[in-house]
Amino acid sequence: xDPLLGEAGLKLLLMGNEAIARGAIEGGVHFVxxxxxxxxxxxxxxxxxxxxxxxxxxxxFVNEKVAFEAAFSAxxxxxxxxxxxxxxxxxxxxxxLLSAAYAGINGGMIILVADDPGPHTTQTxxxxxFYALLANLPMIEPxxxxxxxxxxxxxxxxxxxxxxxxxxxxxxxxxxxxxDVILGEIHRFDRKPKFPRDPPRYIRASMKWNLDRHIxxxxxxxxxxxxxxxxxxxxxxxxxxxxxxxSGVSYNYVLEALGRLNVDSCSIxxxxxxxxxxxxxxxxxxxxxxxxxxxxxxxxxxxxxxxAISTTFGFGNVFYGKFDGLLPREGEFNVEIVENAxxxxxxxxxxxxxxxxxxxxxxPRSPIMCSGCPHRSSYYALLKAIRDSGFKREDxxxxxxxxxxALSLQKPLEAIWTEHCMGASISMALGLKLSGYDxxxxxxxxxxTFFHAGIPALIDAVHFDANIIVIILDNGTTAMTGHQPHPGxxxxxxxxxxxxxxxxxxxxGIGVEKVEVIDPYDIPQSIEAFxxxxxxxxxxxxxxxxxxxxILARRMGKHYHKVSVNYDLCxxxxxxxxxxxxxxxxxxxxxxxxxxxxxCTGCGSCxxxxxxxxxxxx
Amino acid sequence: MLDEFNILICGVGGQGILTLSRIxxxxxxxxxxxxxxxxxxxxxxxxxIVQSFIRFGCKVFSPLIPLNGANVILALDYVxxxxxxxxxxxxxxxxxxxxxxxxISVVLGDYxxxxxxxxxxxxxxxxxxxxxxxxxxxxxxxxxxxxxxxxFLGLLSKLFPDILPSNVxxxxxxxxxxxxxxxxxxxxxxxxxxxxxxx
Numbered sequence: 001x002d003p004l005l006g007e008a009g010l011k012l013l014l015m016g017n018e019a020i021a022r023g024a025i026e027g028g029v030h031f032v033x034x035x036x037x038x039x040x041x042x043x044x045x046x047x048x049x050x051x052x053x054x055x056x057x058x059x060x061f062v063n064e065k066v067a068f069e070a071a072f073s074a075x076x077x078x079x080x081x082x083x084x085x086x087x088x089x090x091x092x093x094x095x096x097l098l099s100a101a102y103a104g105i106n107g108g109m110i111i112l113v114a115d116d117p118g119p120h121t122t123q124t125x126x127x128x129x130f131y132a133l134l135a136n137l138p139m140i141e142p143x144x145x146x147x148x149x150x151x152x153x154x155x156x157x158x159x160x161x162x163x164x165x166x167x168x169x170x171x172x173x174x175x176x177x178x179x180d181v182i183l184g185e186i187h188r189f190d191r192k193p194k195f196p197r198d199p200p201r202y203i204r205a206s207m208k209w210n211l212d213r214h215i216x217x218x219x220x221x222x223x224x225x226x227x228x229x230x231x232x233x234x235x236x237x238x239x240x241x242x243x244x245x246x247s248g249v250s251y252n253y254v255l256e257a258l259g260r261l262n263v264d265s266c267s268i269x270x271x272x273x274x275x276x277x278x279x280x281x282x283x284x285x286x287x288x289x290x291x292x293x294x295x296x297x298x299x300x301x302x303x304x305x306x307x308a309i310s311t312t313f314g315f316g317n318v319f320y321g322k323f324d325g326l327l328p329r330e331g332e333f334n335v336e337i338v339e340n341a342x343x344x345x346x347x348x349x350x351x352x353x354x355x356x357x358x359x360x361x362x363x364p365r366s367p368i369m370c371s372g373c374p375h376r377s378s379y380y381a382l383l384k385a386i387r388d389s390g391f392k393r394e395d396x397x398x399x400x401x402x403x404x405x406a407l408s409l410q411k412p413l414e415a416i417w418t419e420h421c422m423g424a425s426i427s428m429a430l431g432l433k434l435s436g437y438d439x440x441x442x443x444x445x446x447x448x449t450f451f452h453a454g455i456p457a458l459i460d461a462v463h464f465d466a467n468i469i470v471i472i473l474d475n476g477t478t479a480m481t482g483h484q485p486h487p488g489x490x491x492x493x494x495x496x497x498x499x500x501x502x503x504x505x506x507x508x509g510i511g512v513e514k515v516e517v518i519d520p521y522d523i524p525q526s527i528e529a530f531x532x533x534x535x536x537x538x539x540x541x542x543x544x545x546x547x548x549x550x551i552l553a554r555r556m557g558k559h560y561h562k563v564s565v566n567y568d569l570c571x572x573x574x575x576x577x578x579x580x581x582x583x584x585x586x587x588x589x590x591x592x593x594x595x596x597x598x599x600c601t602g603c604g605s606c607x608x609x610x611x612x613x614x615x616x617x618x
Numbered sequence: 619m620l621d622e623f624n625i626l627i628c629g630v631g632g633q634g635i636l637t638l639s640r641i642x643x644x645x646x647x648x649x650x651x652x653x654x655x656x657x658x659x660x661x662x663x664x665x666x667i668v669q670s671f672i673r674f675g676c677k678v679f680s681p682l683i684p685l686n687g688a689n690v691i692l693a694l695d696y697v698x699x700x701x702x703x704x705x706x707x708x709x710x711x712x713x714x715x716x717x718x719x720x721x722i723s724v725v726l727g728d729y730x731x732x733x734x735x736x737x738x739x740x741x742x743x744x745x746x747x748x749x750x751x752x753x754x755x756x757x758x759x760x761x762x763x764x765x766x767x768x769x770f771l772g773l774l775s776k777l778f779p780d781i782l783p784s785n786v787x788x789x790x791x792x793x794x795x796x797x798x799x800x801x802x803x804x805x806x807x808x809x810x811x812x813x814x815x816x817x
Contacts, residue, residue: 363729
């Protein structure tokens with residue numbers, strides 16, 4: 001049986017995101033939406049396996065803004081909802097977020113935003129906690145998978161009680177940590193959606209109403225503060241007059257570091273509710289402790305505000321944390337970082353440094369495009385077309401976007417010049433062209449990213465009749481985050497069939513007149529298409545490079561061709577490695593190119609790359 | 619009850635590291651321990667580094683193993699083991715797979731990879747207990763080339779029978795492996811359980 005459906009009282013190993021999914025089930029959620037993004041994706045991926053059994057709507061949407069608005073509408077109509085996203089996703093959804101705070105909700109709503117201190121897989125180390133201040137909404141932060149699950153249940157009830165969406169802010173080390181979790185009761189609420197007709201709440205066109213709702217929201221948050229000290233996830237442990245204030249995953253590091261230092265006298269305030277900061281609990285702590293250290297990852301979010309509160313009420317505490325450099329604002333914490341900060345804070349002479357350093361240099365192992373990845377073939381053909389058309393590489397900017405194809409930044413292709421944010425490849429190419437750049441400019445964007453944020457920019461490119469090249473790398477999935485579906489594939493999150501939105505029709509519908517569809521595995525055809533695009537002297541030129549993701553093809557049992565090396569023809573020039581470097585090809589210093597059968601998908605692209613026809617396809 | 623036991627598994631995406639760590643972690647939950655598994659996920663499918671930290675016992679809070687804090691370092695790729703060197707101490711047991719998947723930086727000739735002997739001696743200078751296992755060959759010989767991870771699981775149970783009892787691990791294999799692979803995995807696991815270790 002699926003662990004998400006286990007009986008109450010069972011103790012199971014769950015990943016943080018599975019625990020969040022279970023929490024949503026226990027809390028009686030009706031509607032779950034999101035856009036894939038590490039480290040948040042497993043919540044919907046695991047929920048979608050049981051959604052039909054439980055009668056919960058669980059779906060991937062085209063982007064975080066649409067996902068947010070859909071969940072907000074469900075909660076306005078009285079259902080319980082949850083929307084999931086990685087940190088940059090809340091930037092995309094933020095327009096809707098701020099208005100949602102003015103409207104409030106009727107059914108409980110959880111906004112899961114997964115931050116990524118480290119960073120492990122995110123473009124910035126954004127501290128999304130500031131959105132709780134910006135939107136003026138309650139926020140909870142779990143320390144462990146167990147707490148994450150329990151917080152979803154509590155948060156759905158609390159959200160409904162106070163009439164406001166609740167932000168559940170996690171970090172990678174909670175989302176992706178697995179732990180023993182004790183399951184709770186599953187609650188179901190039989191509710192029919194009914195959207196309330198209440199113009200002052202839902203129409204932001206009247207400035208008087210907006211002012212009234214702003215007053216309403218602030219009053220709600222005073223009410224939240226008045227009951228905030230009841231939040232079971234705030235842990236107040238009063239001991240000596242030296243204290244630590246912490247939240248989220250850092251709480252674990254504090255407990256472990258104090259144990260390792262054999263210190264048992266510190267008072268600890270661990271905040272589960274971090275907006276509003278519960279006034280009563282905080283005052284108890286500030287009046288008890290003289291000297292206080294803040295242990296929180298990224299920005300001094302709690303520190304800034306608690307320093308101000310302490311000053312306002314004249315507690316006279318002495319604070320340590322980010323401003324004195326005891327703890328960094330960048331990167332993620334670990335036990336050592338916290339242990340060193342604590343020992344300096346407590347005046348202990350104790351510093352941990354790793355004594356074991358390898359005497360050998362460990363070769364770097366960057367993530368690369370998979371063997372048989374169609375993106376490798378696309379970029380190879382594009383770079384060849386640029387050279388064959390007489391351009392210098394440094395004169396033709398290739399704007400990149402977010403997805404696996406950004407790995408073309410690695411040697412030997414080193415293709416993309418930028419990877420900025422979702423959809424920016426097309427807008428940045430457009431901006432450069434409209435600035436008066438007189439050589440071709442190229443945008444490369446994946447299928448899911450095109451749907452997410454590429455379409456508006458392409459509309460402007462058509463509207464301004466800008467002569468840019470847009471290459472849509474269509475591998476039929478959202479590959480980077482674990483192969484979630486999108487509108488350009490014919491199925492939904494649970495695998496059931498859905499209407500297929502063809503990218504070519506979208507592009508033509510926008511008004512692009514020059515559209516070509518190529519198969520990246522046909523490298524000569526691809527090169528010719530890219531050459532035509534580079535010769536094009538007016539208006540937008542779109543090339544859709546269409547071929548399924550190599551991982552999916554392998555899972556479906558596809559093997560395209562039999563590929564082999566003919567060593568009689570091989571001259572050991574190493575061009576197959578130095579220009580293409582598919583990981584299914586290994587270079588043996590004595591034998592030359594070695595095909596690794598277990599990785600080769602048989603795409604045959606390497607056969608074109610070899611100038612001596614020593615790689616044979618049959 | 620154990621205070622703390624830390625297992626670090628490292629290697630490359632595709633070697634079954636996450637499955638292995640899930641089996642171990644769910645087994646120790648069955649044994650009544652509190653457990654934390656910290657993982658590097660994300661781009662692991664794309665030939666990247668994978669490290670999984672399994673921590674259990676009654677004094678475990680953080681999902682990350684402290685420096686010099688690993689009881690076991692299990693490397694499915696011996697070069698990757700070097701990245702975990704800082705977690706080793708004189709109390710650690712080191713299990714090295716004899717194989718290595720060359721990263722692109724080595725294939726392109728920009729970097730040289732250390733040899734198995736060099737890796738072994740790096741660990742030998744820290745701890746006595748360094749073992750090399752031809753896990754890929756063993757798994758291939760049994761006819762299950764991707765089950766090298768199960769060779770190591772059997773070995774772990776052999777080395778730490780009180781902490782990781784074989785019957786509980788077998789249960790965890792059954793629960794965490796797709797049904798059509800269960801018998802094969804158990805076969806390789808049993809082989810690992812009876813393997814004679816040489817240093």
